[in-house]
Amino acid sequence: MxxxxxxxxxxxxxxxxxxxxxxxxxxxxxxxxxxxxxxxxxxxxxxxxxxxxxxxxxxxxxxxxxxxxxxxxxxxxxxxxxAPLDLVELRQGYEARALIEPHCAGLAARHASKAEAQAILDAFEGGEEAARNRDLPLLVAMDQRFHAAVARASQNLSLARILIPLQHKAARFWVFSFNGATEAELLADIEQHRDVARVIARKDVEGARAAMMRVLNVTPEAVQRPSVDA
The missing domain is CATH 1.10.10.10 (Winged helix-like DNA-binding domain superfamily/Winged helix DNA-binding domain)
Incomplete structure (x- = not known):
């Protein structure tokens, strides 16, 4: 299961x-x-x-x-x-994630324990095989584990409470685009997630923010990020 x-x-x-x-x-x-x-x-x-x-x-x-x-x-x-799939809600949720999730990644780079950093990296263990097999349930579970692990490692429960439901809603829409993704695109997406994990493990706060923005396909100009020390 x-x-x-x-x-x-x-x-x-x-x-x-x-x-x-x-x-x-x-x-x-x-x-x-x-x-x-x-x-x-x-x-x-x-x-x-x-x-x-x-x-x-x-x-x-x-x-x-x-x-x-x-x-x-x-x-x-x-x-x-x-609940229905609401495109307006999707757009608003994406805008919220673009602000919150890179900040959480930066906090994770600052605060994550070795075990938490390893959990983030391990989230996509076996990802290549799942991509080759186009195993959608497994890829979804890996993605949710990854984002939950980053939120947990931020050590900010208030942000995690906001962020994870937004991720759940976004995942419902991602599923609809799955059939159009090639194996190469799936593998590239997995590697982007692993980049976040590696940067967090190096305690690189700015690098973690930037890596998470790449996962979300967000440009630095599109977000007005808060200070990590706030």
Whole structure:
């Protein structure tokens, strides 16, 4: 089973990865990102409990967290629906990430422990094989682990709480462009992510910011970044 490993850095500090609700949350999250649970689809708690072999309480807790992230919509009379793909929201989320995520990478370069820096690098272990096999679920899981690890290593939980839900939403759109990506493009994307990891491990604050901007395809002129000492 794929594990995204995002709970401890997305405002879920009280959700140990071993808890059932955390496992259900990550499995539903991955299916939302992959489109297995389609935009606009109605989510029945009993059906989800059977699908994920989980209890109703765990499903409800997971849906409550996903509703806070804006990935599902809970309505009193119509139940729970998968949130639609909103292009305006995507653009606004991208603008927010362009400001926040390079800053988080810089903080990670300053504060990451050796173990945290290694976790960032290890996020794409086996990435070449996944790209060759066009294994979309595995590539998505690797990408989410990478960005969660950077957010965690920033040592700024407030920023991580904002950033990781934005990454989840962006990943839903990335999935739709996957079929148009060549193996060479996928491999180049993986290498860009690893560049971020290597620069963070070297404790190069400015280099980490720049490397993350390359991952996001953001030019320095497009962002007004805050000071890392703020």
């Amino acid at each position: 794929l594990v995204l490993d995002v709970c401890s850095s997305s405002g879920l500090e009280d959700w140990s990865p071993d808890l059932q609700k955390a496992k259900v949350y990550e499995r539903i999250l991955l299916d939302l990102i992959l489109g297995e649970l389609a935009p606009g689809a109605r989510l029945d708690e009993q059906s989800l409990a059977a699908r994920y072999e989980a209890g109703l309480a765990g499903v409800r807790d997971a849906l409550g967290r996903l509703a806070l992230e804006g990935l599902v919509i809970r309505r009193a009379r119509s139940g729970t629906l998968v």
